[in-house]
Amino acid sequence: MPIEFSKGLSARATPIPGLIILDLPVHGDARGWFKENWQREKMAAAGIELPDFGPVQNNISFNDAVGTTRGIHAEPWDKYVSVATGRIFGAWVDLREGDTFGAVFTAELDPSTAIFVPRGVGNSYQTLEPDTAYTYLVNDHWSPDATYTFLNLADETAAIDWPIPLENVEISAKDLQHPRLADVVPMPPKKILVTGANGQLGRALREEFGEHPWIEYASRAELDLTSPDLDAARRWRDYATIINAAAYTKVDAAETTEGRVQAWAANVTAVAALARVAGRNGITLVHVSSDYVFDGTADGAYPEGAALSPLGVYGQTKAAGDVVVSTLPRHYIVRTSWVIGEGNNFVRTMASLAERGIDPRVVDDQVGRLSFTSDIAAAIRALIDGEAPFGVYNVTGQGEPVTWFDVARTVFELTGHDPGRVTGVSTAEYFAGATGPVAPRPLNSVLDAAAAQAVGLPLADAGVRLREYLERA
Template structure:
């Protein structure tokens, strides 16, 4: 066997999306040779995914011409040869435009191939005593979805160096279907938690009925359950969007509310972060302006230190910290959220219609954010593969007070905005029938970072007019 020594570590793309050829440095002399078959830092720096292998398998083949069938599994694998040489063939068996694309190459110890989930993998030995090795990032499961393709499929038309009639092939591999009869491997699923809430309903409207998208309310999946780790076959999921939250800001200050807020807003995101890390899932988590105390004289940036005033803000800050520990995460921080169901805008509209003149605070500043815009922004970040991290996402435009917004609601619904009386936070709190949790006076968030990804937030007051026009 002749091995090419002294190669540089180089990762090359192929016609199959995500299938990568890796030229490997092999160091040899009269005693033999040595290589680093998997070196995480060097290989990810060179362009390989950080796919998190959990198992190493080796297939030893005595004879030349041993041919292994085209199998596609729901996990990634890193294929290499320890000794000998193979002709490798890969066929894309995933749903999508690249279905059926074929790539072939020879592999010896100086070359490897990264095979993404759902791409069919097969090989034929070209030398005796060939040891074929592969790292995988999941354990075999009888419940997983697999796809198989016949080695002699005329559509794939793989140019086997040794004719299949002369090759050693298992009877099982001979029975695999033609490409036209293959059930493609579906993409990893998107799981949307809190699907019955304001944001959850907007995410339903955004993602629709795509077969790989699942929606779960608390009845379907309780994020506070101690059995969350085993509640799903998590390796089948590529993205979790956590729209579940405890948002009763004032009730969170009670003993019962405090426990519930910490369970949903802090402990549950921590559990989801552990699951995401273990299974290579992208975790999207929705944060709040309440992680800040509102004393800044400028818009808050994503990297400003936390300084929450009350229990709700404290629990949200703890959840953000937990989610930030998983490598693939988007924390979407927002404020003054308006969507389907009960909210400030609908309350003001109802009061205007019923002839009630409200007293509304005029010393808290921010921008309205509509759930449709948050859902659109989340999808943008995930599908455009924006760098992982925290992003502020609110409506764009000038900041307003709650009293300003109330007056706009009255005016847009054909009522006199002068019916709204502006009061201070202290005046409003002293007249309230129950305790009021502290709120940040400045909830304005800097949108520079998310705009740089190519996302354009809606203008708050324009969106308010559109919202009222469709919710009268």
């Protein structure tokens, strides 16, 4: 069968999600033919939405005889398959967990066609011409520790209509022994790793994502992000996303000699190590940032693209971490403020003071919005599941900005106590008698959530969330 030379560069969807067949321009004359087998820039210009999957290996399969048939193998990596010479019949079966498990697609490939095969989709090829060679780019190296899934070529459920009957072709004994579809263990999705799993946000992320084999929650004791062995701590190619909820958050202690070292280690050195792992392995890194990366002097809310201008050591380390993460092609920086979750926090402290009859002095010149960890976790999941554009997203509670003094009075009122017991003071007055180092605070912590709202992140009213939080306490 002659090669088709008249095609333009285009792509066609298949019944299997992510499995995309491509038509490639082939240029021929009396000398032979030439094609650009993988041309990322032209594919993007043509509107072909293939992931920039970062191949690390190029393999070639050469087959002498017509009918050589290779088994239905699903590997834990993506591959781009094309024909160098000859012609093949391809069969693909979705062996991933999900609604399309068992879906089948078949097609013939010659040098003018190629196909992108996503991780977990079983693929098999039967040669239709002698001296056929096909090539595939893959974005991982074979490993004995990786997870592989197989399907029998003769499975009755898939019912593949092989051009050359299987009893008449060359097949390896191993391929003949693979299981039927009913006995196949589906390929699990790539993993999600949550660091800082024991913190306020880490606990909320565990509640949001739940317990699944493909989700890991790690505390510092379980995964030291500053270890020189971090690259070998996991088979990182099995991970799709790292959510970094680990951080040093002792704002005042960060101003001490010891605290400064600890803050830089946790908020910069560890983040840089995660960024290195993510970059090398095509992992999306979700990094949680802070309003402390700004000096609080802005007139109005800080947009996502506002220039960083931290005041103290804690803010400086968070800003440095943001810069490191922003260099990755696949990243979400989730910037938040005034975080409230399970554990010790300002709201619980005020509720306890109210109950114990203590009348607090609370600063009334710092303005912002409360952000509840359950909402931050939900927003992070929405970013990942919705495959939102990578970049910075401000994620805070919504509603009118308030002061810490306003929050304290509201807590007193909602818990049945007299809000008049709370006295407002300036930040300078509040810390006037401090005996240890005090970090400078941004007076304006209001963040503009326009980008988050544009992609439909679930942002709740902070006042409503405060009431619900106290009702559960």
